[in-house]
Amino acid sequence: MHVPDGFFNVPVSVGAGVFAAAGVAVCLRGAKRELDDRTAPMAGLVAAFIFAAQMLNFPVAAGTSGHLLGGALAAILVGPYTAVLCVAVVLLVQGFFFADGGLTALGVNITLMAIVTAVVGWAVFRLITRGRPRGRATLVAASFVAALVSVPSAALVFTGLFWLGGTAPIEPGSVAAAMVGVHLLIGLGEGFITALTVSSVLAVRPDLVYGARGMTRALTLRTADGDVQVGQQGGPAAPEAPSAGIGLRPVLVGGALVAVLLAGVVSFYASSAPDGLEKVAADKGLSAQEKPHAVEDGPLAGYSVKGVENQRLSGGLAGVAGVALTVVAGGGVFYVIRRRRRGTDGMTTASAQ
Amino acid sequence: MSAGHHHPIYRPADTPVHRLPPQCKLAAVVAFAVFVVATPRERVWAFALDALLLAAVAVAARVPAGAIVRRMVIEVPFVLFAVAIPLIGTGERIQVLGLSLSAPGLWAAWNILAKATLGVVASILLAATTEPRMMLLGAERLRLPRLLVQIATFMLRYLDVILDQMRRMRIARESRGFVARDLRQAPVLAKSAGALFIRSYERGERVHLAMLSRGYTGEMPTIRDISATGRDWAVAGMLPCLAAVTALLAWSTT
Numbered sequence: 013m014h015v016p017d018g019f020f021n022v023p024v025s026v027g028a029g030v031f032a033a034a035g036v037a038v039c040l041r042g043a044k045r046e047l048d049d050r051t052a053p054m055a056g057l058v059a060a061f062i063f064a065a066q067m068l069n070f071p072v073a074a075g076t077s078g079h080l081l082g083g084a085l086a087a088i089l090v091g092p093y094t095a096v097l098c099v100a101v102v103l104l105v106q107g108f109f110f111a112d113g114g115l116t117a118l119g120v121n122i123t124l125m126a127i128v129t130a131v132v133g134w135a136v137f138r139l140i141t142r143g144r145p146r147g148r149a150t151l152v153a154a155s156f157v158a159a160l161v162s163v164p165s166a167a168l169v170f171t172g173l174f175w176l177g178g179t180a181p182i183e184p185g186s187v188a189a190a191m192v193g194v195h196l197l198i199g200l201g202e203g204f205i206t207a208l209t210v211s212s213v214l215a216v217r218p219d220l221v222y223g224a225r226g227m228t229r230a231l232t233l234r235t236a237d238g239d240v241q242v243g244q245q246g247g248p249a250a251p252e253a254p255s256a257g258i259g260l261r262p263v264l265v266g267g268a269l270v271a272v273l274l275a276g277v278v279s280f281y282a283s284s285a286p287d288g289l290e291k292v293a294a295d296k297g298l299s300a301q302e303k304p305h306a307v308e309d310g311p312l313a314g315y316s317v318k319g320v321e322n323q324r325l326s327g328g329l330a331g332v333a334g335v336a337l338t339v340v341a342g343g344g345v346f347y348v349i350r351r352r353r354r355g356t357d358g359m360t361t362a363s364a365q
Numbered sequence: 366m367s368a369g370h371h372h373p374i375y376r377p378a379d380t381p382v383h384r385l386p387p388q389c390k391l392a393a394v395v396a397f398a399v400f401v402v403a404t405p406r407e408r409v410w411a412f413a414l415d416a417l418l419l420a421a422v423a424v425a426a427r428v429p430a431g432a433i434v435r436r437m438v439i440e441v442p443f444v445l446f447a448v449a450i451p452l453i454g455t456g457e458r459i460q461v462l463g464l465s466l467s468a469p470g471l472w473a474a475w476n477i478l479a480k481a482t483l484g485v486v487a488s489i490l491l492a493a494t495t496e497p498r499m500m501l502l503g504a505e506r507l508r509l510p511r512l513l514v515q516i517a518t519f520m521l522r523y524l525d526v527i528l529d530q531m532r533r534m535r536i537a538r539e540s541r542g543f544v545a546r547d548l549r550q551a552p553v554l555a556k557s558a559g560a561l562f563i564r565s566y567e568r569g570e571r572v573h574l575a576m577l578s579r580g581y582t583g584e585m586p587t588i589r590d591i592s593a594t595g596r597d598w599a600v601a602g603m604l605p606c607l608a609a610v611t612a613l614l615a616w617s618t619t
Contacts, residue, residue, distance in 0.1 A: 016443050018480025022403050040512050049583040050573050051512060056519020057569035058562075060527040063520070065558050068531070080558070089562060101516045108391075109497055109521070111374070111488035112439050114481060115398040179406075180450045180473035204548070205555050212559030220566055 014106065014113030015120050015170075022116075024177025029119025035127045036100050042093030046222075051094075058090050059098040063105070065209075081198075083129025083166075084137070084159035085206045089213065091222040092134040099126035120173060124166045133162035137223055148214050151224055155210040160203035167195035374436055374492045381600070382426035382494045386593035387503025389601035394491045396605035400612045401483045406476035408615035412483065418607055419486050426494045436489045440481055447474040447481075497521050502591050515585055519572075527565055534561065 020028070043051050062082045086095035100122045106112040113121050140154035171191050175184040210221065218224050233240045377383075382390075397415075404411050423433065451470035495503070501521070505514045534557050543553060573581075 016440065016477070016481035017398055017402055017484030018477045019443070022399070025402065036513065037510070040510055044512070049581070050569075052515035052585075053519050053573045053576065054566070054569040055516045057523055057527070057565045057572065059516060059520040060524045061562050061565035063524060064527045064531045064561060064565075067528075068554055068558055090566075097513070097516060101513065101520055104513075105517055105520060107488065108500060109374075109492050110439070111436055111485050111492055114402075114484045115395050115488060116402045116484065179476050181467065181469040182450065182453055186453070201548075205551055205558070208552050208555030209558045209562070212556045213562055216559070217563050217566075220563060 014103075015117040015124075017114030017116050019114070019117060019179060020120055020173060021177040021179055024173055025116045025119060027119075028123045028173065029116075032100070032119040032122035032127065035096060036122065039093040039096040039100075043091075043097050046091045046094055054090075055094050055097050055101070058086065058094065059101045059105075062086055062098055063102050066102070080205055081125060081129060081163060081166075081202055083125060084133025084155070084162040084202070085209060087130040087134040088137055088155050088158065088206070088210055088223040089221055092130050094222075095130040095134070096126050099130060124170055124173075128166045128169050129162040132165040133158040136161045141223065148211070148218075151214060151221070152207045152211045155223070156203040156207035158203075159206035160199045163199035163202050164192050164195045167191040374432070374489060375496055376428060376432065376493045377496075378427055378494075380426050380494070382422060382490075385494075385601050386506075386591050386597050387495050387499040388506040388591070389503075389593050389597050390491055390495055391500065391503050391507060393601040393604050394487050397487050397608045398484045400605060400608040401487075402480055404480075404612040404615050406472055406479070408618070409475075411611045411615035412479045414611045415483050415608055416486075418604055418611075419483065419490065422490055422604060423486075426490060428490060428493045432493065433486055433489050437482070437485055440485055443481055444478065447477045450474045450477070499591070502587075502589065505587075506591065506593075511584070518585070523565075523568070523572075526568070527561070530564055531557075531561055 043055060047054050062085075065080050065082055065085070068080060083095065083099050086098050089095075090098070103113060103118065103121050103125060107115055107118050107121070137154045137158040140157060141150055168188065168191070171184055171188040174180075174187055178184075178187075210223075213221055214224060231241070397418075401412075401415055404415070423430070450473050451466040453467075453470070492500075498518075498521075501514050501518050504517075505511060538553065538557065543550070545551075545554060
C-alpha cells in the first residue's frame with residue numbers, strides 16, 4: 013500500500029522526507045561496505061527482484077490474495093543496508109515511473125516500507141539467531157518471526173505519523189487497532205512466504221544468504237597429509253565479517269524508544285479523542301443510537317464511557333496488547349518449530365542434489 | 366502496487382514538454398505536488414485551477430486523456446479508503462441521503478481524493494513525457510546520490526529481464542498443471558521466489574564481472590550531457606509557479 017499525496021500534511025511529509033533521506037544516506041555508506049564496487053549492479057538486480065517478487069501474488073483465502081512487501085526478506089537475504097536501499101529504489105521507481113505513491117509522500121513511503129520493515133526485520137532476525145546453534149531451522153524460524161513483526165511495526169509507525177499529521181478525522185486509537193489488526197494478518201502471510209523463500213535459497217545457495225554468513229561449514233579437503241580447511245571464513249566474506257549487520261544494541265535501544273513513543277502517542281490519543289467525540293455527541297444531541305457511528309466506533313465506545321484515567325490506561329493497554337500479541341504469536345510459532353526440529357542442528361546444505 | 370503495471374508509461378513524441386530537460390521537469394512536478402498538498406482543502410476552486418494547469422500540460426504534451434485515466438486505476442485502493450472516511454470519521458455529523466456522515470470526514474475524503482488525483486496525474490504526465498533513461502540522468506543532475514541513481518539505472522535496465530524470467534517460471538508451473546488455490550500452494554510460489562532471487566543475484570555477479578572486464582571503476586561514465594538553459598527552467602517553472610500562486614490566493618482568501 014503506497015500512501016498517495018494529500019494523506020499527510022506538509023510538515024509530516026517533509027519531516028518523513030528528511031528522515032528517509034538521512035536513512036538512505038546512512039545505508040549508502042553501509043551498502044558500500046557490504047558490497048563495495050559491486051553495490052550498483054548487485055543492489056540494482058536485487059531491487060528488480062523485489063519489484064518482481066511484489067508482483068507474485070499468493071492466495072490467502074477464498075478470493076483474496078496477498079503479495080510480498082519484501083523488506084524483511086531483503087534484509088535477511090542481502091543485509092540491512094542494501095535491503096533499505098533496494099526497497100527505497102523500488103519505491104522511487106514506482107513513484108516516478110509508474111505514478112504509484114504520491115511524490116510528496118515518498119518520504120513517508122520510504123520510511124515505512126523500506127526503513128522500518130528492513131531495520132525491524134533485521135533486528136528481530138539478529139536477536140533470535142544470535143548466540144544460538146545456527147541450524148537451518150533456526151534461520152527459517154527467525155525469518156518467519158522477523159517478517160511477521162516487521163509488517164505490524166510499519167503499521168504502528170504509520171499510525172504514529174497519522175496521529176502527528178494525518179488529514180482524516182479518525183481517532184488514532186481506532187486507526188492503530190485497525191491497522192495493526194489487519195497487518196498482523198498480512199504479517200502472517202509475509203512471514204510464511206518469507207520463511208519458505210529463505211528456506212529454499214538456503215537449500216541451494218546458503219552462501220548467498222546474508223543472515224547465514226559465517227554459518228556454513230568450512231570446506232574440508234581430505235588429503236593424504238590429513239584434513240585441510242579450505243576458504244570459507246578466510247575467503248572473500250572475511251573483510252565483510254565485522255560489518256555483519258548494524259550493531260544490535262543501537263537498533264534495540266532505538267526500537268525500544270520508538271515503541272515507547274508510540275505507546276505514549278496511542279494512549280494519549282485514546283484518552284483525548286473520545287472526549288471530543290463525547291462532547292460533540294452531547295452538544296449536537298447525537299447519541300450512540302446512530303447505526304454507522306455505533307458500529308464503526310465499536311472499540312472506542314468501550315472506553316468512552318470510562319473516566320480519563322481509565323481511558324488513558326486502556327489506550328495504552330490496547331497498544332501493549334497488540335505488541336504482546338505479535339510477540340506471543342511469533343514466539344509461539346518459533347518455539348514450536350524449534351521443538352519440532354531440535355534434532356536437525358547444524359547447517360544442512362543440500363548440495364547433494 | 367498490483368500486478369500488471371510493469372511497463373513504464375513513456376509515450377514517445379516530440380513536443381515542447383518532451384523536449385524540456387528532465388531535471389527541470391522532475392523539479393517542476395515535485396514542486397507542483399508540494400504546492401497542491403499545501404493548498405487548503407476548503408478552496409475547491411483552487412484545485413479546479415490546478416487541474417486546469419495539468420490539463421494544459423497534457424494538451425501541450427499531446428497525452429490523450431484516455432491514457433491518463435487508465436493509469437489512474439492505481440489510485441483505487443485509496444479511493445476506497447477515502448470513501449470510508451466520512452462513515453467512520455469523528456466530528457459534526459450531517460445527513461446525506463439517509464446516511465449519517467461526518468462533516469470533517471467528508472472534507473478529509475475530498476482532500477485526499479483531490480490531492481492524490483492531482484499528484485497522480487502530474488506523475489503520469491512526467492512519466493509519459495520523459496524517457497526513463499533521461500529521467501535518471503535528470504535525477505543525477507539534481508544532485509541525487511550517484512550510487513542511488515546507478516542502482517535505479519540497473520534496476521530499470523534489468524527489470525524486464527527479471528520479469529520475463531518470472532513469467533517463464535509461471536508458464537513452466539502452469540504447464541505442469543499448477544493452480545494456486547489457497548495457502549497450501551504457497552510453498553511452490555516461495556520456491557519460485559527463492560529461485561528467482563538466486564537467478565537475479567547470480568546475474569548481478571555476472572553483470573559486475575562483465576562491467577569490470579570493460580573497465581568499470583565504480584563510476585558510470587556520462588556520455589550524454591544534458592544541460593538546462595535559463596529558458597528551460599523558466600518554461601518548466603511555469604507549472605509550479607502558477608500552482609504556488611493558486612495556493613497563495615487560496616490561503617489569502619479565508
